[in-house]
Amino acid sequence: MMSRSYTNLLDLAEGNFPVMSHPREKKRLTRVMTVPGVISELDDDPANSVSSDVPSSVDVDVNEQDEVSQHLLDKFKCVPAFLPPEIFMKFYHGFCKQNLWPLFHYMLPLSVNRGGRFDRSLWEAYVAANKIFSQRVIEVINPEDDYVWIHDYHLMVLPTFLRRSRMFGLEYQSKRGYIGLEYYGRTIGIKIMPVGVHMEQIESALRLADEESIIAIGNRAVVEKAPKVAGKSSARTDHDPARGRGKDLESTQAEIKASCMRINEAFRQPGYEPIVFIDKPVSLSERVAYYTIAECVVVTAVRDGMNLTPYDGAIRVNPWNIEATAEAMNEAISMVDAEKQLRHEKHYRYVSSHDVAFWSRSFFQDMERTCKDHFRRRCWGIGLSFGFRVVALDPNFRKLSIDHMESVYLRSKNRAILFDYDGTVMPQASHNKAPSVEVISIINTLSDDSKNTVFVVSGRGRESLDKWFSRCKKLGIAAEHGYFMRWSSDDKWEVRGQSSEFGWKEIAEPVMKLYTEATDGSSIETKESALVWHHRDADPSFGSSQAKEMLDHLESVLANEPVTVKSGQYIIEVKPQGLTKGVVAEKIFTTMAENGRQADFVLCIGDDRSDEMFEIISSAISGGILSSNTSVFACTVGQKPSKAKYYLDDPAEVVNMLQALAEASDPVSLTDAESDISL
Numbered sequence: 001m002m003s004r005s006y007t008n009l010l011d012l013a014e015g016n017f018p019v020m021s022h023p024r025e026k027k028r029l030t031r032v033m034t035v036p037g038v039i040s041e042l043d044d045d046p047a048n049s050v051s052s053d054v055p056s057s058v059d060v061d062v063n064e065q066d067e068v069s070q071h072l073l074d075k076f077k078c079v080p081a082f083l084p085p086e087i088f089m090k091f092y093h094g095f096c097k098q099n100l101w102p103l104f105h106y107m108l109p110l111s112v113n114r115g116g117r118f119d120r121s122l123w124e125a126y127v128a129a130n131k132i133f134s135q136r137v138i139e140v141i142n143p144e145d146d147y148v149w150i151h152d153y154h155l156m157v158l159p160t161f162l163r164r165s166r167m168f169g170l171e172y173q174s175k176r177g178y179i180g181l182e183y184y185g186r187t188i189g190i191k192i193m194p195v196g197v198h199m200e201q202i203e204s205a206l207r208l209a210d211e212e213s214i215i216a217i218g219n220r221a222v223v224e225k226a227p228k229v230a231g232k233s234s235a236r237t238d239h240d241p242a243r244g245r246g247k248d249l250e251s252t253q254a255e256i257k258a259s260c261m262r263i264n265e266a267f268r269q270p271g272y273e274p275i276v277f278i279d280k281p282v283s284l285s286e287r288v289a290y291y292t293i294a295e296c297v298v299v300t301a302v303r304d305g306m307n308l309t310p311y312d313g314a315i316r317v318n319p320w321n322i323e324a325t326a327e328a329m330n331e332a333i334s335m336v337d338a339e340k341q342l343r344h345e346k347h348y349r350y351v352s353s354h355d356v357a358f359w360s361r362s363f364f365q366d367m368e369r370t371c372k373d374h375f376r377r378r379c380w381g382i383g384l385s386f387g388f389r390v391v392a393l394d395p396n397f398r399k400l401s402i403d404h405m406e407s408v409y410l411r412s413k414n415r416a417i418l419f420d421y422d423g424t425v426m427p428q429a430s431h432n433k434a435p436s437v438e439v440i441s442i443i444n445t446l447s448d449d450s451k452n453t454v455f456v457v458s459g460r461g462r463e464s465l466d467k468w469f470s471r472c473k474k475l476g477i478a479a480e481h482g483y484f485m486r487w488s489s490d491d492k493w494e495v496r497g498q499s500s501e502f503g504w505k506e507i508a509e510p511v512m513k514l515y516t517e518a519t520d521g522s523s524i525e526t527k528e529s530a531l532v533w534h535h536r537d538a539d540p541s542f543g544s545s546q547a548k549e550m551l552d553h554l555e556s557v558l559a560n561e562p563v564t565v566k567s568g569q570y571i572i573e574v575k576p577q578g579l580t581k582g583v584v585a586e587k588i589f590t591t592m593a594e595n596g597r598q599a600d601f602v603l604c605i606g607d608d609r610s611d612e613m614f615e616i617i618s619s620a621i622s623g624g625i626l627s628s629n630t631s632v633f634a635c636t637v638g639q640k641p642s643k644a645k646y647y648l649d650d651p652a653e654v655v656n657m658l659q660a661l662a663e664a665s666d667p668v669s670l671t672d673a674e675s676d677i678s679l
């Protein structure tokens, strides 16, 4: 018996389903898969027990399912997923049609009476159906060559199930017309692609309509029932019965019928019926015949999913605006033929060249392009249940070997050591943000070595950094992402921002205040060059959704200002354009080279967007600021997608690593030149 707790809902994703009755064991379909290892692993996986318990399908008798499956496979290379009737009813007519469809089509119940409460059994059936699909996919897929195209809202849990078995890493390059989402090391491509019509089918229906149906309809319906009477026209309401069921649908149908009756009663005349309401399925050829003889087709779907209604020289209307719709209808029926023809030709060209075949070809091309590099990535599953995520990492991404780095360190003469502060040498969760005595001592040992140039490169304000590192005389500090820079405590702060114009703060701050008022636990930090909105102490999910919203909001109101808006660890930061830790790193490497001390050892370490430091390294090498022989250790904190090649697990490991380098340092070491002189 399933527990009613929410956690057990999540268990469903683990494959812990209520076992449905099964009259007989179902034979497995002949495998198409070509990777034997994966098949055998799945065979023994108890989490994959649902499909073997599937007792029957809705449309195909259970005794015929194997035969039908084989036939579909041989003839069409198709593999069906048979859902037991009790699952199918609750999955399709229940959760899909009663919950998801209205949700995705903005058809939320207008009154309490029309809305049902969340029905747990429907949700369970939805998850169970998705699981069955996933098992069919897993049975037949060749993970090396195949793509998986998951379509529509019925199968939204399917990707989660598939990724638990085998994951497909994606890398995506942004192109015009696409949106590329970076997601745990993968880029998800999003594109708007209207589905085209099947031109051949429509054209053959048109031919058929010309020959047969128009005559039939003309005789039966148009002439007899709805003739054009002088100055009057008849409307034919062609109502394609919906596949779904539900209370909303029934009442909508009743309302349509009542409206038709009301209009007919008011305007009916002998031999003239203003509205002919067709409440039965209409064949394609008959429908096309109606389209052919109609003077105007009005499509007023308020939200459309995959409606393939012909698009014939349309006048666009807002279906909520009744007057504008009436005007558009009048315009359509009174439009001169030449204009109709022009409009038709323009749209026909588009419709006929962007048909359903074009759509599917284009979809596959996008999929191929999106997936082309995914075999280069290694995927790791992290988290549990719906919190499960697949992280795609570069195969060269590996843990930093301190021993190896230490041996390179010992051989090098000019070293650049750049480290971020928060999340790198200072744990994010720590309340006391001042560096420990241990960290101060390590930094002093490192910066006392004359071969070393050591910098803390941080988003923090210069005042805090100055105070915290007051005992590190030789430490370089880049504060506020490099807006301020200083090479040692004896040097003056350089202001490196391109602009000292901060009028944008008057735009950004009121926006941040709005969100701060609405988000308990959030606050605003004012830095000299930047404004930061913090939500670490807010409710986690509300805080992060507010942060996303604020990011968009700020980006739009600051679009013409010389600033960038960035998200970080529980922060949204607005800072002057061109300020990045990458620019700081470049400045340090350039200055070293100009002073005849080109770095032969570089250690850059950061935990988040300070990855910017890593990104400039290849351009620094190609630009000659670093040599191709420079040993580069670009390291991130935490095993996550990054431009860095190495990772360490947490700030404690970072401090250990720095300690090891400090121990290998020579605080009184002399440069070669100095050695020669002293000899």
Ligand SMILES: O=P(O)(O)OC[C@H]1O[C@H](O[C@H]2O[C@H](CO)[C@@H](O)[C@H](O)[C@H]2O)[C@H](O)[C@@H](O)[C@@H]1O
Binding pocket: 420, 421, 422, 423, 433, 457, 458, 459, 460, 461, 525, 527, 532, 534, 536, 568, 569, 570, 571, 573, 610
């Ligand atoms: O570049 P970093 O050294 O990593 O500094 C980046 C930001 O650090 C600070 O914010 C972080 O610490 C806060 C606690 O003190 C924490 O609540 C927040 O979530 C962290 O992101 C600082 O306040 C920001 O101005 C820096 O940009």
